[in-house]
Amino acid sequence: MGDEDWDSELTAGPSFSFTPSFPKLETEKAFNYNESSNKGGEDEFPKSDGPSRRGFGADRGFGFKRGNRSDGEGSNFFGRGGFKGRNEDSGSENAKGDNNGPQRSGFSRRGGFRDGNVEEEFGEKSAGRGFSHSEDTFGQRRGRGAAVRGTRGGFGRRDENNDESHSSFGSRGGFGNQTSYEGRERGGGLRGRGGYKGRNEDVGSDSGQVKNNYPFKSDEDGENGDKPARMTYVPPPPPETEDGIFAHYQTGINFDKYDDILTDVSGINPPPAILTFEEANLPETLNKNISKAGYAKLTPVQKHSIPIVLAKRDLMACAQTGSGKTAAFLLPILAHMMQDGVAPHSLDLQEPEAIIVAPTRELINQIFLDARKFAYGTCIKPVVVYGGTQTFHSLRQIYQGCNILCATPGRLLDIIRREKIGLAKLRYLVLDEADRMLDMGFGPDMKILITSPGMPSKEERQTLMFSATFPERIQSLAKEFLKSDYLFVVVGQVGGACSDVEQIIIPVGQHGKKDKLVEILQGLGTERTMVFVKTKKKADYLTTLLCQENVLATSIHGDRLQKEREEALADFRFGKCNVLVATNVAARGLDIENVQHVIIFDLSDNIEEYVHRIGRTGRCGNVGKAITFFDSDDNEDRTVARSLVKVLSDAQQEVPVWLEEIAFSASGTFSSIGSTFASVDSRRGVSHIPGGHAQSHIPGGHAHSAFAADDDDASWD
Numbered sequence: 001m002g003d004e005d006w007d008s009e010l011t012a013g014p015s016f017s018f019t020p021s022f023p024k025l026e027t028e029k030a031f032n033y034n035e036s037s038n039k040g041g042e043d044e045f046p047k048s049d050g051p052s053r054r055g056f057g058a059d060r061g062f063g064f065k066r067g068n069r070s071d072g073e074g075s076n077f078f079g080r081g082g083f084k085g086r087n088e089d090s091g092s093e094n095a096k097g098d099n100n101g102p103q104r105s106g107f108s109r110r111g112g113f114r115d116g117n118v119e120e121e122f123g124e125k126s127a128g129r130g131f132s133h134s135e136d137t138f139g140q141r142r143g144r145g146a147a148v149r150g151t152r153g154g155f156g157r158r159d160e161n162n163d164e165s166h167s168s169f170g171s172r173g174g175f176g177n178q179t180s181y182e183g184r185e186r187g188g189g190l191r192g193r194g195g196y197k198g199r200n201e202d203v204g205s206d207s208g209q210v211k212n213n214y215p216f217k218s219d220e221d222g223e224n225g226d227k228p229a230r231m232t233y234v235p236p237p238p239p240e241t242e243d244g245i246f247a248h249y250q251t252g253i254n255f256d257k258y259d260d261i262l263t264d265v266s267g268i269n270p271p272p273a274i275l276t277f278e279e280a281n282l283p284e285t286l287n288k289n290i291s292k293a294g295y296a297k298l299t300p301v302q303k304h305s306i307p308i309v310l311a312k313r314d315l316m317a318c319a320q321t322g323s324g325k326t327a328a329f330l331l332p333i334l335a336h337m338m339q340d341g342v343a344p345h346s347l348d349l350q351e352p353e354a355i356i357v358a359p360t361r362e363l364i365n366q367i368f369l370d371a372r373k374f375a376y377g378t379c380i381k382p383v384v385v386y387g388g389t390q391t392f393h394s395l396r397q398i399y400q401g402c403n404i405l406c407a408t409p410g411r412l413l414d415i416i417r418r419e420k421i422g423l424a425k426l427r428y429l430v431l432d433e434a435d436r437m438l439d440m441g442f443g444p445d446m447k448i449l450i451t452s453p454g455m456p457s458k459e460e461r462q463t464l465m466f467s468a469t470f471p472e473r474i475q476s477l478a479k480e481f482l483k484s485d486y487l488f489v490v491v492g493q494v495g496g497a498c499s500d501v502e503q504i505i506i507p508v509g510q511h512g513k514k515d516k517l518v519e520i521l522q523g524l525g526t527e528r529t530m531v532f533v534k535t536k537k538k539a540d541y542l543t544t545l546l547c548q549e550n551v552l553a554t555s556i557h558g559d560r561l562q563k564e565r566e567e568a569l570a571d572f573r574f575g576k577c578n579v580l581v582a583t584n585v586a587a588r589g590l591d592i593e594n595v596q597h598v599i600i601f602d603l604s605d606n607i608e609e610y611v612h613r614i615g616r617t618g619r620c621g622n623v624g625k626a627i628t629f630f631d632s633d634d635n636e637d638r639t640v641a642r643s644l645v646k647v648l649s650d651a652q653q654e655v656p657v658w659l660e661e662i663a664f665s666a667s668g669t670f671s672s673i674g675s676t677f678a679s680v681d682s683r684r685g686v687s688h689i690p691g692g693h694a695q696s697h698i699p700g701g702h703a704h705s706a707f708a709a710d711d712d713d714a715s716w717d
C-alpha cells in the first residue's frame, strides 16, 4: 500500500462513525483566509503548508521523500535498497467532504447551555460585579474565526455556535478526567514571532475593554486587526458526583519500584524527604481526599517535593512521566491554603492565591480536575480557563470564586490584561511542563506574566516548576523566575524516559510507514494506542486511512474545533475509539487510563518530545510499549539518533545495532539532548556521563527549540 497514491487510498471506504472528513474550503475566500492574510498564524509554516490549504496538496510533505523502503520489523535496515523515488501525493481532494454525516451519530445530545443564553445570563448576573454589559458585544461577533477554523480541521467543518457543547460529555460519567476541552485558535499578533507560530490561543478580547497595552493581541482581535472573531464554545461542566470526581485507575505492578529510582536534591538546606502521607501532616479533609483518590503511598517526586513546597521553598522538579508530579505540587499548595485560610469570596475582583499554567487545554483541564478532587469538601475553589472557550464562560467561572486559577497562557494573560483578576494575593505560581512553558513558544508569555502589574516579585511568591525534561538552556531561563536558593529535585535522570515503557525502534522508510502502522494496529486489536505524527493534516489523513482499514481511530490536533477535540479525547478515553492519532498537542501530561501502546509514526527532532510522547503509556507503575518508526533517509531522524540511543540505554532498553551505527555516523548532527542529559542541576556545571553513548556536552551542537520547525502543531494552547 505504501507505494500507492494516497489520493486513491482515500476513496470511499467503509463509513465509520468516526471517519474524518475533509470539507472543501468553500468559505476560504469569503473570509480572506489566505497566506497573506494569515500573518502570524500557524500556516505560515512553509513546510507544513503546501500549495493549497485545502488538505493534502500534491507534493506535500508526507510521503514526499525518496527513501529506502524498509518496512519490516527486524529487517536488515541497510540491506534494503529499493529507492522508490516517486513523489507520493499525500493530498486528497477526495478525502474532503466525503464523510460529513455519520461521525457524530453516536453522541447523545443534551440540551442546556446555549451560548446566547450564557451571554445573556452572564450579562445580567454580572451587572453588579464590575462586568459591563458592553461585553455582550461578544454576542454579535460571529462567524469568521470559527468558520476559518472549521475549514481547516480535518473532521468536518462545524460552527462553534452550534452550541451543543454538552452533548458528548454530559452523558459520560466516570473517570474524572473526561472533560478535557481542546480547541485551537489563531491570529494573535504576538504569535507572529519568528519561528513559532500558530499557538495563538484564543483569548477573547473586547478591544473596548483593554486597559493595558500588553504586547500581545488576543485571537479575537482578528487576523488583520479587523473585527475580531469570537469564541462561543462553553465546555461541559466537570463531574459532580463523588464517584465521578474521585474516579481513578489502579497503580501498576511497578509502582513500588519507583522507590528504587535514585533521587537527587540540589540546593541549599533542603528539608528532609517524607516517606508517608502521614508525615506530611496534611489537613484531615485533604487526607480523606487523597485516600478517596486511591493514593496510599507517595511517589518519589512527592516524597521530596511536598516537604519542599510546605517549607515555602521554590522548586524545580524533574521526574519521569506518569510518576505523580501533579499531586506533588497540588497537595502542599492546598495544605497551605487550608491551614492559612483563603480570603472569603468577594463579589468584586477575584484574587487567586495560586496560578497554575500548562501548555495545553487538555492538560490544564486535567490539572484542574485533580485540584478540584483534592479540594473536595473544602472552601478552596479551583477554576480552569483556557482558550477556545467563550470568554464570558471563563470570566463567570472566575467570578463565582477563584482561589486556584488553572489556565493556559493566552487566556490567562487576556484576563489579567482586562483586569478581571487581581494578583495581589498570589502566593504560588506553578509552571507545569515548565521546560515547554519557558521555551521560545511560551517563554515570552511567561515573561509578560511575571511582569504583569500587581504580580508579586519572585521574592514574594513561591514559584514551582515541574516537568519530566529540563534541558540545561531551560534551567538557565528558569532562574529568572525562581529565587536564587531554589531547590532542584531530580528523580532518576533529567529527561530520562520512564523505565516502565518498553521502547522499540523499527526501521521503516516513508513509503512503508502506512502499511506498517496498519499492520501493527490490526495486530493489536482493541488495545488502546496513541499514534504520534508530525502534522495536523497527516493526523487527519492517517485517521481516515485507519478507519478505512477497519481500525477505530480518531484524531486530536490543533486544527480541530475544540468540541471535536473534546469528543475525540473522550471517545479515546472511554473506549469508543481505541486509536488516537495525535500531533504533539497530546504529547505532554495527558493521563489516560490504559494506554497500552504509543506508536511514533514520525519522530520529532526534539528528544524531549519523544520522552513525553512515549510517556503517555507506562504510567503510575503500569507497563506500556512504545514503537518508533525510524527512517534512516530522514535527516531529522538521523539527527535525533544519538539522543535516542542515549535515552534507550539509560532506560536499559535494547539499542539496535543499526541505530547505534547511524548515531555514530551522524557526525555534526546533534539534537538538544546533548545538554539535556549532561547534568542534574545546571548550577553544578556540566557533568559528563562516563561511558555514555552520547556525549554529555556536544561542542557545536545546536541549541534547539523544543519544536522542530516543520512540526506544524508546535503550538497548542
Ligand SMILES: Nc1ncnc2c1ncn2[C@@H]1O[C@H](COP(=O)(O)OP(=O)(O)OP(=O)(O)O)[C@@H](O)[C@H]1O
Binding pocket: 248, 249, 251, 294, 295, 296, 297, 298, 299, 302, 319, 320, 321, 322, 323, 324, 325, 326, 327, 467, 468, 588, 589, 590, 591, 615, 619, 620
Ligand atoms: N501517590 C500516588 N498513588 C497512586 N496514584 C498516583 C499517585 N500519584 C499520582 N498518581 C496517579 O498517577 C497518574 C499519573 O500522575 P500525573 O499525571 O501527576 O503524572 P506526571 O508525573 O505529572 O506525568 P507527566 O510527566 O506525563 O505529566 C495519575 O493518574 C495520578 O492520579
